[in-house]
Amino acid sequence: MLIPHPLLGPRDAQEFTYLGDAALMNRPDPAAGEDAFCDHVYLRGNPAGVHRELWFHEQGDRSWLVVTRNTLTHEILGAELATDVARRSE
Amino acid sequence: MRFSGLRLVKEALTGHRGWEPLWRDPDPQPRYDIVIVGGGGHGLATAYYLASVFGQARIAVLEKGWIGSGNIGRNTTIIRSNYLLPGNEPFYEFSMKLWEGLEQELNFNAMVSQRGIVNLIHTDAQRDAYRRRGNAMRLAGADAELLDRDGVRARLPYLNFDDARFPIKGGLVQSRAGTARHDGVAWGYARGADRRGVDLIQNCEVTGLRIEGGAVTGVETTRGPIGAGKVGVAVAGSSSRVMAMAGMRLPIESHVLQAFVTEGLKPLIDTVITFGAGHFYISQSDKGGLVFGGDIDGYNSYAQRGNLAVVEDVAEGGMALMPMIGRARLLRSWGGIMDMSMDGSPIIDRTPVEGLYLNAGWCYGGFKATPASGYAFAHLLATGRPHETAAAYRLDRFARGQLIDEKGAGAQPNLH
Numbered sequence: 001m002l003i004p005h006p007l008l009g010p011r012d013a014q015e016f017t018y019l020g021d022a023a024l025m026n027r028p029d030p031a032a033g034e035d036a037f038c039d040h041v042y043l044r045g046n047p048a049g050v051h052r053e054l055w056f057h058e059q060g061d062r063s064w065l066v067v068t069r070n071t072l073t074h075e076i077l078g079a080e081l082a083t084d085v086a087r088r089s090e
Numbered sequence: 091m092r093f094s095g096l097r098l099v100k101e102a103l104t105g106h107r108g109w110e111p112l113w114r115d116p117d118p119q120p121r122y123d124i125v126i127v128g129g130g131g132h133g134l135a136t137a138y139y140l141a142s143v144f145g146q147a148r149i150a151v152l153e154k155g156w157i158g159s160g161n162i163g164r165n166t167t168i169i170r171s172n173y174l175l176p177g178n179e180p181f182y183e184f185s186m187k188l189w190e191g192l193e194q195e196l197n198f199n200a201m202v203s204q205r206g207i208v209n210l211i212h213t214d215a216q217r218d219a220y221r222r223r224g225n226a227m228r229l230a231g232a233d234a235e236l237l238d239r240d241g242v243r244a245r246l247p248y249l250n251f252d253d254a255r256f257p258i259k260g261g262l263v264q265s266r267a268g269t270a271r272h273d274g275v276a277w278g279y280a281r282g283a284d285r286r287g288v289d290l291i292q293n294c295e296v297t298g299l300r301i302e303g304g305a306v307t308g309v310e311t312t313r314g315p316i317g318a319g320k321v322g323v324a325v326a327g328s329s330s331r332v333m334a335m336a337g338m339r340l341p342i343e344s345h346v347l348q349a350f351v352t353e354g355l356k357p358l359i360d361t362v363i364t365f366g367a368g369h370f371y372i373s374q375s376d377k378g379g380l381v382f383g384g385d386i387d388g389y390n391s392y393a394q395r396g397n398l399a400v401v402e403d404v405a406e407g408g409m410a411l412m413p414m415i416g417r418a419r420l421l422r423s424w425g426g427i428m429d430m431s432m433d434g435s436p437i438i439d440r441t442p443v444e445g446l447y448l449n450a451g452w453c454y455g456g457f458k459a460t461p462a463s464g465y466a467f468a469h470l471l472a473t474g475r476p477h478e479t480a481a482a483y484r485l486d487r488f489a490r491g492q493l494i495d496e497k498g499a500g501a502q503p504n505l506h
Contacts, residue, residue, distance in 0.1 A: 001397060012399075013389075013397070013399070014399045018388050018389045018504060019502075020343065020390070020502070020503070020504075021343075021390075034489075035489075038488065038489045039339070041432075041488075041501050042341040042432045042488040042489075042501055043339040043340065043341055044330070044339065044340070044341070044342065044343050045330075045339060046330035046331075046339075046340065046342060046343050046344055046390065047330075048328075048331055048344075048392040051390055053389070053390065069389075069390075071344070071390045071391050071392050071393070072392050072393060073393060074391065074393055074397070
């Protein structure tokens with residue numbers, strides 16, 4: 001799989017470490033309670049189809065990317081810097 | 091029709107015209123007492139034990155493809171009970187004991203072969219960990235033996251003992267472990283269940299769960315609606331997709347695990363060898379092919395195929411361990427979809443929906459668990475209580491902090 005890094009162009013997925021669902025960026029409010037944190041840590045949407053997920057460019061520029069990928073075909077539909085995604089949601 | 095040596099001789103002499111299909115191909119009835127979703131190994135075993143041990147009737151197994159098309163036909167056929175934690179080891183040892191009597195019970199040749207397993211040791215720390223594991227196994231009634239370097243060399247002289255990165259220092263052996271013919275297991279359970287009146291309905295995909303007033307009343311399928319008193323879901327790999335129909339999110343990610351087989355070779359490897367440090371394990375099928383694999387690819391996938399980087403990683407592990415296989419030609423590779431759970435251990439439990447039960451989260455270890463998983467799930471479905479060896483496999487253990495994390499890797503499924 002080639003990941004279209006927004007700064008470095010297409011990079012081999014082997015340069016990256018996979019963390020999982022990009023929803024992991026949306027940490028609950030500290031006052032949200034135990035149930036909200038339990039859901040955040042342990043439960044996943046795990047869709048068959050389009051999935052937004054976090055990849056870390058460990059053997060590259062060490063940036064975090066949000067990659068949009070189809071889990072049924074492994075087709076990569078896009079990638080952006082996780083910092084950009086985080087700023088946009090603020 | 092019973093299988094026997096006498097029957098085989100008779101059929102051989104009469105042109106093999108007397109064999110019958112192993113199971114019927116019924117149309118679904120409007121309603122069953124118990125519907126099992128998923129005609130893989132676990133679903134078939136569940137139906138078999140429901141009918142044979144727990145005296146249940148009016149059972150259907152719904153399979154979206156055909157019997158044996160999923161993970162029951164995609165694994166590397168290894169059976170073993172070499173776990174560490176008290177929540178796991180008694181369950182897998184129960185499974186091992188069921189394997190030992192399986193063929194006689196089913197009157198079906200599943201080619202269960204107790205050829206043993208050797209887990210290789212490379213460091214002092216690993217030896218300590220395996221000694222502890224071996225003791226845990228023996229406490230649970232399993233067998234375990236710690237070998238030193240010479241002990242491993244006597245059994246497996248062809249390994250590369252002096253690899254610079256991972257020199258072999260010993261091994262943990264379970265002699266009762268081994269392999270079984272995986273599709274033979276599916277066929278044996280399917281035949282056994284069918285003979286006890288279970289309807290095995292193939293090409294019947296569940297497209298919805300009927301839930302009324304917080305209780306399940308049936309399923310919607312590609313072959314029409316089917317009413318059910320209880321529904322047991324055993325669809326590891328696709329558990330999140332099916333349980334989403336009940337509005338549930340699971341502590342599971344689906345990942346692809348690849349496996350490989352070479353062309354047939356003369357007898358070479360008479361046991362199962364695991365080289366965990368090098369992401370490689372191997373055995374040899376009775377047909378002669380070297381059957382091997384390594385780690386999961388590591389990203390969410392429902393594709394039933396992996397990427398070349400992992401093929402390369404597995405091949406490198408194999409070459410580091412036993413350079414002699416470098417000339418063997420790869421015949422096939424394939425992938426299966428794993429329910430990777432948040433602690434690396436499975437789930438056999440009721441759900442918040444009345445009458446809806448879940449059997450999931452088998453990671454890459456579901457095949458060896460097939461008999462005990464079916465038995466324990468049948469126990470739960472029939473009695474409403476968990477089987478004593480599966481009592482730790484609760485769905486709410488994550489919220490309670492009672493994780494069964496053999497690797498201590500935490501809520502990161504691709505590290506289990």
